[in-house]
Amino acid sequence: MVALLGVLLTLIMVFGGYALAGGKLGIIIAALPFEMMIIGGAAMGAFIAGNNMAVIKHTGADMKALISGPRFGKKDYQDLLCLLHTLLNLGAKDPTELEKAIEDPGNSPIFQEYPNIAKDKHAIEIICDTMRSMIMNFDNAFQVEEMLEKQLLQMKEDSLHGAHALGRMADALPALGIVAAVLGVIKTMASIDKPPEILGQMIGSALVGTFLGVFLAYGIVGPWAERIKQLREEEQAFYGLIREVLVHWLHQHPAVMCVEVGRRNAPDKVRPSFLELDDAIRSMKKAA
Incomplete structure (x- = not known):
């Protein structure tokens, strides 16, 4: 939603400034449908x-995320830490x-306590696959850490395909604008016999x-x-927190210390305080 507000502000400032300076919006409005057809259609x-097709679909999902905002909030980080605490103790x-x-x-029932995390296939895959590796006696913490690091790097690369595709489109738009302008000049030159005021409008x-x-x-x-x-990189911090907790567990640290390490690695704006997390874990234990 903030992104849409930013675009609205940009439109108001650009076209409002142009109109206040004495510019005639009629010329722009008259040309807009045809120029947008050429530039937007070509883009x-x-x-x-x-x-x-995978990148195209990914970009569509990215555009939805642009409106809805970050997927994971402070409550999700707190729930993730509580879930990991339960699993490590178990x-x-x-x-x-x-x-x-x-x-x-x-x-x-452990995972179903946290539905927002349970429906995220990436979070579940990282947690379950890593713990499954531990159960299979992959007891070398450095090997597991390297494996997780490679998985997270691949996830990050995959998540940025839409952003990169839109970035390339943005790079191409000025050139496509020149294409539309050249076509307009060609049209103008074909009407060179028209009066100056008509030619001025066409130019x-x-x-x-x-x-x-x-x-x-x-x-x-x-x-x-x-x-x-930015949104996709924020999501990767959520998955990176899982890596921090599980790697420290492999180093034989107590569950409470592993979770605290994860809490401190959470981004500042979504990081639950020590007391908030402690209260959540106590409430979870009482409910159990």
């Missing part, structure tokens, strides 16, 4: 031609019960193409690509 066509007391829980997380309409290409690139699509990148 979308190039986007489809240059990306596979693993220390009864590895057999832990194995049952991670083999079928969809039906495990103005042609220049709208250059303006739109630059404006869309640096005022809308470019900032959106950067915001999507």
Whole structure:
């Protein structure tokens, strides 16, 4: 939603400033549908031609995320730490019960206590696969840490495909604006016998193409690509927290210390305080 407000502010400032300076919006409004058809259509066509279906779908999901905002809030981080605390304690007391829980997380009451995490396939995959590796006697903490690091790097790379695709589109838009402008100049030159006032309007309409290409690139699509990148990187911090907790557990640290390490590695704006997490864990134990 903030991204849309930013675009609205940009539109008001650009076109409002132009109108207040004495510019005639009529020329822009008259040319806008045709210039947008040329520039926007060419940009979308190039986007489809240059990306596979997976990236196109990923970009669509990214655009939804742009409106809805970050997937994980402070409550999700707190729930994740509570879930990991429960699993680590269970693993220390009864590895057999832990194995049952991670083999079928969809039906495990432990995971179902935290539905927002349970429906995130990446979080469940990292937790369950890593713990399964531990049960299979992958007791070399450094090997598991390296394995997790590679998995998270691949996840991050995959999550940024949409942002990169939009960034490339933003880079191409100024050139496509020039294409639209050149077509307008060609149209103008074909009407060179018209009166000067008509030619002036036609040249103005042609220049709208250059303006739109630059404006869309640096005022809308470019900032959106950067915001999507930020959102996806914020999500990776959520998965990185899982890695921190599990790696410290492999080093034979108590569950409470592993969870505290994870809490301190959470981003500041979503990090639960020590007391908040402690109260949540106590409440969880009482409910159990």
